[in-house]
Each structure stands twice: as C-alpha cells, then as structure tokens.
Amino acid sequence: MPQITGHTRLFGILADPIAHVKTPQVMAEVFARHGVDGVLVPMHVAPDGLRQALDGLRMMRNFGGFIATVPHKPAMLGLCDAVEGDAARIGAVNCVRRDDDGRMIGAMLDGIGFVAGLRQAGIDPGGARVLLAGAGGAASAIAFALAEAGAGALTILNRTAAKAEDLAARVAQAYPSCAAEGRGDAADVGGYDIVVNATSLGLRAGDPLPLPVEALHAGQVVAEAIMDPEETPLLAAAAARGARCHPGLPMLRCQIELMARHMGAIGAAAPAPGPGG
Amino acid sequence: MPQITGHTRLFGILADPIAHVKTPQVMAEVFARHGVDGVLVPMHVAPDGLRQALDGLRMMRNFGGFIATVPHKPAMLGLCDAVEGDAARIGAVNCVRRDDDGRMIGAMLDGIGFVAGLRQAGIDPGGARVLLAGAGGAASAIAFALAEAGAGALTILNRTAAKAEDLAARVAQAYPSCAAEGRGDAADVGGYDIVVNATSLGLRAGDPLPLPVEALHAGQVVAEAIMDPEETPLLAAAAARGARCHPGLPMLRCQIELMARHMGAIGAAAPAPGPGG
Incomplete structure (x- = not known):
C-alpha cells in the first residue's frame, strides 16, 4: 500500500x-498498476x-466517486443526477x-464487465445467438450489454415467463437489431452460440441447474456470472459435453x-456506451 | 501501509x-503502533x-470520526451534537x-496536546505562574488547558488588551483557582515560571518577537506553539539567556x-477533562 497523504484522491465502496x-484490495492493485495516488x-x-x-x-472535493453494491444498486439509480449508458433501462x-461541481453521474457496469471479459477471452458476442438464464438484476445488466455488443438474437429464460418477456421487450426496444x-x-438449448447463467443457481451446493444441460455441445460457449465457486455444476456439465467454459x-x-x-481515476471518464452510440 | 479491507474502520481529516x-501519515504510524485496522x-x-x-x-457506520482543521474549528463547535471538556468555552x-448512533461528539485537543507535551518533557504546569502571548484560537485552547492542569496564575498578553482580558475572564470563571x-x-517577563508563545509571530522570517526577551532567564521554561521553524527567534533568544526551551x-x-x-480508535474514548473533573 502506498502512503496516503493530503494529495490522495478518495474513492469508496x-x-x-x-x-x-x-x-x-482489488482497486488498490489497479491504482498501483496505473500509478494513481488514490x-x-x-x-x-x-x-x-x-x-x-x-x-x-458531494461536498468532498477530493472525492472521485464510489462503487455501489448490494443492496444499493436499484436505489442508486434514483439518487444520481445523471446516468450514462443503459443504467436507466x-x-x-x-x-x-463525482464531477468537480458535485454532480453524481451513475453507470451500470456489471453487464459491460461481463462482455469485456468475454472479449478478453476472444469470444465476440457480435452477431451471436445467445441464451441467457435469469431475468433479475445481473441478467438485466448482461442482457443490455450483450445487445449493445451486437448480439444477433437473445433468448431470456426465466421461471416466471412474464419477467423474461418484459426484459426482452425492453432490450428489443433499445436495440431493435437484437431479436430478443x-x-x-428452455427449448433448443443446443441451438445457441453462447449460453449464459445469470441466475443465482450454482451459488449454493445442491442448487438445481439453471437450464437443461443435455443438449450442450462442443460448438458452444457456456458462461457464468457466478464467481464462487469458480466451477459451477453448469460449467462442469458443459465441460463434460465439450463446450468452451467461461467462468465468472x-x-x-x-x-x-x-x-x-x-x-476518472484512470484514463478518460469515457461514457458507458448506449444505443445512441 | 497495511491493506485496507471491508473490515477497516474509516477516519478523516x-x-x-x-x-x-x-x-x-502521522495517524497511520499511530494506528500501526497500536495495531488498529483503521x-x-x-x-x-x-x-x-x-x-x-x-x-x-453520520450515515457511515464504519466511520469513527475526524479531525477538523483550518478553517473549520470554530464552525465545527456549532455542528456537533455534544462537546466534551472545554470546547464550548x-x-x-x-x-x-462518531458514536454508533450517528451522533457527533466534539472535543478541542490543541491545548490538551500542548499540556501533554509539557508533561511528557517533565514540565508540570500545576501551580506554575504562566505568561501566555496571544489570545486567538490556539491561545484560547492553551489557556483553558493550562488552567485545567492547575496553573496557579495566568497572564494573557495581547496587542488588543480587551481580547486578552476577555479570555482571562472566561478562564477565571471556569477555573476560579487560576488567577487569570x-x-x-508585557511587564515582568522574568517573573513567570513558564512563558508560552501562542501567537503566529515566529512563523515567518522577519516577524517581530511575540514578547520582550531581555528578562528571560535560566529559571524559566519558554515554550512554543509554532512547529515550523522548530527553533523560532523567541526560542533562540530564550536559549541564549539560559532558559529551558520547549519547541512546538x-x-x-x-x-x-x-x-x-x-x-475511539485506540483505548477508551475518555472524555477530555473539564472544570467538573
């Protein structure tokens, strides 16, 4: 850890x-790598x-911004002065x-991070047919990010079909080029290029699988949003069937x-991409 | 610097x-010495x-408290929910x-720190006759702390006599045992056990001396509230006359x-002492 001084910029979670x-801890590594006094x-x-x-x-002039996590993500949308990208959707x-004038500018980066992780692994969602399990908070973020990244078709799978249909309709409205x-x-699980689990199933031992795995095959990528355990039962089943696994x-x-x-701690504060460009 | 984690208590200046x-930087050393995860x-x-x-x-539950410095010290008195010791005086x-219920409890420790520094150097203000130059913020804090420490007599010296008289009257009211x-x-500079500079004179090169130094002698302690330079012209003159010097x-x-x-970062949050005990 570098020394904190009167010059150090402050950030929070x-x-x-x-x-x-x-x-x-993780951000301290990023700051050290980029030489940020924060x-x-x-x-x-x-x-x-x-x-x-x-x-x-807002009143702390050396405060750069913060990460909001459970349970604050939905409420934070209504508290920001402006949001970038698909956060509102x-x-x-x-x-x-925190901009210099004290305005708070929000973004929702869960899904964009997921897509960046895919791309870093050489998996391009552009034009892909994607099956996404889940229609909650994580799934919503990932759905919009996949559509923004150019996914050609997106099937959202959820026990309560109405919730999946509602999310699909909102994605389709923002990204008409994505057939959501x-x-x-689950029908035709084998018919997708990328299969994503964005439910919480797999987090706890004994959870049922988030989708039927019998039809998974070697021509597919199966990706997890769950980080712990690193190999969920879904990923194990996908690996057994020869699919390419992408952990959370x-x-x-x-x-x-x-x-x-x-x-704004590193590089330019580039706005998160949205349908407008 | 130890690693900051989700368990780390937060403090500010x-x-x-x-x-x-x-x-x-200075507090990081204190925390390290006491094994505080803060x-x-x-x-x-x-x-x-x-x-x-x-x-x-107030709303940050892992926030322990803060130090207020220039220009916030006077305003902070009115913003706290309660104050300890002589802060209000x-x-x-x-x-x-910050107490666990979000209440903010203030204290004024400048003068108490000064007295603790004297005591650590083996100088006891108890019963002493003290000449104090200055009647501003630093001098007020030191005056009350000296009186609380049992100084027998306190002469406050200030270009504007009314300001010195007002401070002396407030000290005498709170500590009737101190003849303030x-x-x-300045009359009879040689007639005091302890001489203290709590003006800003000596901070800048070319400043006039805060009090006449001719009568200083080897039987006296001459103490500074100025920290930089470490040897002010007053201390140099006092040393030349054989007085014991106590830097800021x-x-x-x-x-x-x-x-x-x-x-509350180390030990018990003992209340700062006041006239009541």
Missing part, C-alpha cells in the same frame, strides 16, 4: 453489510441513510463518478478497470 | 485546503459544505467522534494520540 467486500475505502451505509451519505460525499447503478424474446421454459471471475476483473475509468 | 495536511483519509470540504458533509458522515472543536489576567503590554512539535505528537483516543 458503499454496501450493507460491508465487511465482506474485496473491492478495496485510495478506495469501505463505507458502510444502510438503505435509509443512502441519500444523506451521497449528499455528504437496466434500472440500476453500480458505479458513480422471453421464455418460461473475468467479469469482475474487467469491471474493476471499467469502474476506475468511470470514476 | 476535514480541511480547506487539504493538500498540505500531514495527519494521514485508515485516516483526507476530506477536502469547503466551509459552505461543512454541515452537509458532516451529515453524510474555547469556542472551537478540532476532533469529532489579561494585559496589552511535541504538542502535535501528543495530540495525535489524544485524537486517536477521542475518536
């Missing part, structure tokens, strides 16, 4: 609870104190930049750099 | 400007944002503890531990 977060510190804020905490941070913000549909049951960790690694960039 | 502060970070807050910044910090707060008087001119730095070193204690 807002969460409740806070003790489990690993972002301070420090990211844990800020334990409960939901009912979120607005007041945010308003306080996704309905959540997980990274906030929602389903309550690269999403986190890619996202931390995107977050540092959004907060 | 609020100042405007901020870049020159050295407290993050970090003190710079928070650049302008006067018009002070209340809002403070209200935001001095009219300033320089250290604030205010003066506009120990005040800072002692105070940083008092601050860590007030914020």
Whole structure:
C-alpha cells in the first residue's frame, strides 16, 4: 500500500453489510498498476441513510466517486443526477463518478464487465445467438450489454415467463437489431452460440441447474456470472459435453478497470456506451 | 501501509485546503503502533459544505470520526451534537467522534496536546505562574488547558488588551483557582515560571518577537506553539539567556494520540477533562 497523504484522491465502496467486500484490495492493485495516488475505502451505509451519505460525499472535493453494491444498486439509480449508458433501462447503478461541481453521474457496469471479459477471452458476442438464464438484476445488466455488443438474437429464460418477456421487450426496444424474446421454459438449448447463467443457481451446493444441460455441445460457449465457486455444476456439465467454459471471475476483473475509468481515476471518464452510440 | 479491507474502520481529516495536511501519515504510524485496522483519509470540504458533509458522515457506520482543521474549528463547535471538556468555552472543536448512533461528539485537543507535551518533557504546569502571548484560537485552547492542569496564575498578553482580558475572564470563571489576567503590554517577563508563545509571530522570517526577551532567564521554561521553524527567534533568544526551551512539535505528537483516543480508535474514548473533573 502506498502512503496516503493530503494529495490522495478518495474513492469508496458503499454496501450493507460491508465487511465482506474485496473491492478495496482489488482497486488498490489497479491504482498501483496505473500509478494513481488514490485510495478506495469501505463505507458502510444502510438503505435509509443512502441519500444523506451521497449528499455528504458531494461536498468532498477530493472525492472521485464510489462503487455501489448490494443492496444499493436499484436505489442508486434514483439518487444520481445523471446516468450514462443503459443504467436507466437496466434500472440500476453500480458505479458513480463525482464531477468537480458535485454532480453524481451513475453507470451500470456489471453487464459491460461481463462482455469485456468475454472479449478478453476472444469470444465476440457480435452477431451471436445467445441464451441467457435469469431475468433479475445481473441478467438485466448482461442482457443490455450483450445487445449493445451486437448480439444477433437473445433468448431470456426465466421461471416466471412474464419477467423474461418484459426484459426482452425492453432490450428489443433499445436495440431493435437484437431479436430478443422471453421464455418460461428452455427449448433448443443446443441451438445457441453462447449460453449464459445469470441466475443465482450454482451459488449454493445442491442448487438445481439453471437450464437443461443435455443438449450442450462442443460448438458452444457456456458462461457464468457466478464467481464462487469458480466451477459451477453448469460449467462442469458443459465441460463434460465439450463446450468452451467461461467462468465468472473475468467479469469482475474487467469491471474493476471499467469502474476506475468511470470514476476518472484512470484514463478518460469515457461514457458507458448506449444505443445512441 | 497495511491493506485496507471491508473490515477497516474509516477516519478523516476535514480541511480547506487539504493538500498540505500531514495527519494521514502521522495517524497511520499511530494506528500501526497500536495495531488498529483503521485508515485516516483526507476530506477536502469547503466551509459552505461543512454541515452537509458532516451529515453524510453520520450515515457511515464504519466511520469513527475526524479531525477538523483550518478553517473549520470554530464552525465545527456549532455542528456537533455534544462537546466534551472545554470546547464550548474555547469556542472551537478540532476532533469529532462518531458514536454508533450517528451522533457527533466534539472535543478541542490543541491545548490538551500542548499540556501533554509539557508533561511528557517533565514540565508540570500545576501551580506554575504562566505568561501566555496571544489570545486567538490556539491561545484560547492553551489557556483553558493550562488552567485545567492547575496553573496557579495566568497572564494573557495581547496587542488588543480587551481580547486578552476577555479570555482571562472566561478562564477565571471556569477555573476560579487560576488567577487569570489579561494585559496589552508585557511587564515582568522574568517573573513567570513558564512563558508560552501562542501567537503566529515566529512563523515567518522577519516577524517581530511575540514578547520582550531581555528578562528571560535560566529559571524559566519558554515554550512554543509554532512547529515550523522548530527553533523560532523567541526560542533562540530564550536559549541564549539560559532558559529551558520547549519547541512546538511535541504538542502535535501528543495530540495525535489524544485524537486517536477521542475518536475511539485506540483505548477508551475518555472524555477530555473539564472544570467538573
């Protein structure tokens, strides 16, 4: 850890609870690699104190921004002064930049990080047919990011079909070039280029599989949003059938750099891409 | 620097400007020495944002407290929920503890740090006759701390006599056992056990001396509140006349531990002593 001085820029992670977060350590590595005189510190804020905490941070002129995590991502959308990219469509913000005038500019980088992780592994979602399991927060972020990355077709699979159909309709409206549909049951699992699990199934031992695995095959990529365990039962089943497996960790690694960039700690604070360009 | 994790308690220093502060480095040494998993970070807050910044910090449950420095010390008195010791009488707060319920508890430790520095050097103000040059913020804090430490007599010297008389009257009211008087001119400089400079004279090269030095002698302690330069013209003149010199730095070193204690980072958050005991 480099020394903190009066010149050091301040960044935070807002969460409740806070003790489990690993972002301070991971961001310290990013700052060290880029020669940034900054420090990211844990800020334990409960939901009912979120607005007041945010308003306080506006007044700290050496405060660059923060990462928002559970349970603050949906609420943060309504508290930001502006959002970039698809955050409003996704309905959540997980990274906030404090501009010099105190304005708080949000972005939702979960899905963009997932796509960056795919690309870093040489997997291009452009033109791909994608099956996405889940229609919750993580799945919404990934759905919009896949569509933004040029996925040709996106089938969203969710036990409650209406939720999948609603997400698909919102994706299709923002990205008409992506043929998005929602389903309550999995048909033709073998018919997709990329299969993604964005449910929480696989997090706990004994969870059912998020989708039927029998039809998975060697011509497919099977990707996880779950980071721990690194090999979920889905990935194990996919590997057994010869599919290319993409674990959840690269999403986190890619996202931390995107977050540092959004907060202006490294490089230019490039806006997250949206349908407009 | 130890690693910052989700378990690390957060502390701050609020100042405007901020870049020159050295407290993050000094407190990092204190935390390391005491094995505290905490970090003190710079928070650049302008006067018009002070209340809002403070209200935001109330909502951070892992935030232990902060140091307030120029220009925030007088304003902080009015923003705290309660103050300990003589802070209200001095009219300033320089250290604030955040209690678990979000209440902000202020203390003014400048003078207490000065007295602790004297004591650490084996100089006991108890029963002493003290000449104090200055009646501003630093002098007020030192005057009350000397009286609380049992100084028998305190002469406060200030170009504007009324300001010295006012401070002396407030000290005498709080500590009737201390014979406090205010003066506009220095008489009988050789008649005191301890002579203290709490003006800013000596900070800049070419400053006039804060008091006449001709009568200083080997039976006296001459103490500085100025830290840089370490040997002021007053101390040089005192040394030349055989007086025992006490520089300004120990005040800072002692105070940083008092601050860590007030914020609950080390030991018990013992209340700063006041006239009540």
